[in-house]
Amino acid sequence: MNWYVVYTKPKWEKKVAERLNEAGIIAYCPLITKVHQWSDRKKKVEVPLFNSYIFVQVEEKERNVVFSIPGAIRYLFWLGKPAIVKEKEIQAIQNWLDIPDTFEIMVDKWQKGDKIVLESGPFVAQSAVVQEVKHNHYILVLESLGCVLKVEKKIKI
Template sequence: MKWYVVYTKPKWKKRAAKQLTKFGVNCYCPLIKKTQQRSDRKIRVEVPLFNHYIFVQLAEKDRNIIFNSPGVVRYLFWLGTHAVVKDKEIETIKEWLTSDDSATEISVMQYQIGQKIKLDSGPFCEQNAFVKDITKTHYVLILESLGYVLKVKNK
């Protein structure tokens, strides 16, 4: 079975993932812990790693079951077909989120805008990416296989 990327309504990622799990769909919504400032205090909350996106693993013939959840909008498409994420990429995200060094920084100072690179460290190690933008503090990379934009600090 393949992993597909599903686009959800705003603030529906966790709820949609729970509903899809009830329907028997293998669902993954990567969460990170983040400190948020409230008017009178700071609180620690779990927020989705990817805004509006969750991953579902199901057979091709069962793809329409996800629309039983009111929080699901559509599948994400990449180059005219449903975006498929490799098992290895899902495992990489899971390992990165459970490791102690999840704040790893990636340095790509020698690269130029538009250049294709292969990441050699950090959570997306061994992934291909294009350098989209370089600022004084960050690099903006496009992860080829996920079709996602990654912003990393430069050292």
């Protein structure tokens, strides 16, 4: 079965994913924990990693079942067809969210334009192109995932 991207009403991502799972449809809403501050307090809350998007795994012929759930608006399309997300890309997101907040990446002598394969961290085995080299960070483009990654340099004394 393929993974598809479903566009939801704003702030309905968790509700739609929960209701789809209750209906027997595999749905995944990646969540991150953020600290929100109100005028009188701070609180940790789980918010979706992607605003207004969730991932569903359904057979192509059963794609319309998703719309029986309130809050599901439409599928994300790419080149006139529903966008399909690969299983390894879903796994990469899950692995990235499962690791601790801090980890150490050792890098040295990368230059703009270098093509590399990441050896550690949440995007292990992903190929990337070095887009920018600064004193304290690198900007990497992960073409297979369609995202940009900023890697902070750690200076050891």
